[in-house]
Amino acid sequence: MIIIIGAGLSGLVTAYKLKQAKIPFKIVEVKNKIGGRIFTKTTENETTIEMGATWFGRQHQNLIRLLNELEIAAFSQFQGEYYYYDDPDSPHHGKYKLPQQEPTYRIKGGSRSLIEKLYGNLEEEDIVFNTRVIEIRKEKEELVVTADNNVEYRANQVILAVPPKIWSHQINFVPALPQELQHTAKNTQTWMEDSIKAAVEFEQPFWRENNSSATIMSNYGPFIECYDHSNQQENKFALCGFLNPAFKEITKEKREKLVLQQLSNILGEQVLKGISYHEYIWSEDDYVKWPKEIFMQPHQNNGHPIFRESFFNNQLIISSSESASTFPGYMDGAVEAGERTFKIITEKTKVN
Ligand SMILES: Cc1cc2nc3c(=O)[nH]c(=O)nc-3n(C[C@H](O)[C@H](O)[C@H](O)COP(=O)(O)OP(=O)(O)OC[C@H]3O[C@@H](n4cnc5c(N)ncnc54)[C@H](O)[C@@H]3O)c2cc1C
Known part of the structure; x- marks a missing residue:
């Protein structure tokens, strides 16, 4: 079983690809909704308003490729x-x-069209809402993911589809992650926080x-x-x-x-x-913003190569837009991270 923590764009892209490849997974999401930093609100008058991610450019080829694949205009x-x-x-x-x-x-239809299309390919049981992951513990060959409601999930692989600064402060790792990774994650600005x-x-x-x-x-x-x-x-x-x-x-x-x-x-x-x-x-x-009192430079440490290294022999994969090599912080970076994660999972599956 693969556990994806976070139902933002990066987590949903990985889930969409895993679904296509018929590889079992579960997404654990703290909120009662999908999308994370993509938040299209509909007014009483049916006007769609982007409260989060809105624009992209021709340079954002990962995003454009995905929109084309999903036939989203x-x-x-x-x-x-x-x-x-x-x-x-x-x-x-x-x-x-x-x-x-x-x-x-x-x-077209707002950025949520992308999120909803990815989500539309999943089954109801593929995602649990209102569940906050608080610990990831390595036990022999497995990773044990503990949520705040005391529910435990046992997984072969865990995907951190959560901004690095958030997981580094809010999730406990046993054994502790390498110091350099923890330090970098704690000092990585969550884009637009x-x-x-x-x-x-x-x-x-x-x-x-x-x-x-x-x-x-x-x-x-x-x-x-x-x-x-x-x-x-x-x-x-x-x-x-x-x-x-x-x-x-x-x-x-x-x-x-x-x-x-x-x-x-x-x-x-x-x-x-x-x-x-x-x-x-x-x-x-x-x-999105945690801890509250610390200010960081825009994009600080976004795209840092340490996020693309192997941890726990690739059993723990760091995703989220901030981990991407190109356009980290943007929707394009989230798509890159979600696709890279899928590639690592399938390469590992082949080796086994
Ligand atoms: C105001 C604003 C404007 C933006 N504008 C643009 C734009 O115009 N163009 C662009 O390309 N990008 C823009 N962005 C950036 C874009 O939104 C992000 O790059 C992208 O949505 C990030 O996706 P993600 O999956 O990496 O992370 P997120 O969207 O942050 O998803 C992480 C998910 O993990 C969940 N989570 C966190 N902790 C836990 C936990 N412990 N347990 C379980 N679940 C957890 C969160 O609730 C969330 O759903 C903007 C962002 C904001 C905030």
Whole structure:
């Protein structure tokens, strides 16, 4: 039996491949839902809002290959002119045009379409939810995985499809993992762990009528980046982006008010007719940001080669996007990690 810890993209990619190869496995997931850092929310008005992973580019070939294989369509991010808005109180305040960016793409139906398609190939008994792994113990030829509800799973191989900083702090290993691995994992930033994603939903994309792309970069106000978030069919409309993490300290009501104020200053008073406001503070999620008080540089130690070494004779495999050799931290990295894990499992199965 193979135990996959985590039902994020990397874990689900491995599970999908194992299912195709008819190799038995079980996913153990702490939350009551799949997807991890992929979180597409649907509003009351049926607008899909990406609170987590959203964009990819042509360079993300692992992801593109998988989307093609699963027959999931993508569409171009609506782009126009990019503007940078400087703090009105600074001597350089104003609006500056930025150079055109490389085109980016989004997944039709939202990033969750990818997660749901992978999950759709599994059986109900392939996954247990609401179960937190707290220990992995090597006992003779087996690994014993203990969950917080005292349930134990015996496995030939265990996949850590969880960000390194999370497992290094939250899972106990017996015997202890090599010191260098533990040290590196504890110092590996979980990509986007400090992010606040926010969105405002609208009846109409009024900014387009005013010839604005609504692509905003700013060093003041809650939004530091904001983009047109209309769906592919162009019948649901929103603006969505990243808030300055410092705005975590105020209430949601205050944040919403400041978001609307900032956007209306830039795009006009029609912003105040927004239908609904949505946000997700990732640093409040214990399975994305842990420990809470330590700040790390973006992508610190992401892709470190130690994560691709063999541990317990390949019985313990380190996955998750942060372990990938190319584009670690991104969805593409998660796909690479999930596929590499499958390869290691099948190579080992052949040897045995
Ligand atoms: C705000 C935000 C924006 C992003 N934007 C983009 C983007 O635009 N483009 C892009 O390519 N990437 C983006 N990313 C990154 C992308 O989301 C990740 O690379 C990818 O989803 C990671 O997948 P994963 O499987 O490696 O990890 P995760 O998604 O973190 O999955 C890990 C899973 O393990 C579970 N888990 C953790 N601990 C335990 C435990 N002890 N026991 C059981 N289960 C456990 C978690 O609940 C989770 O489901 C973004 C991420 C965030 C947060």
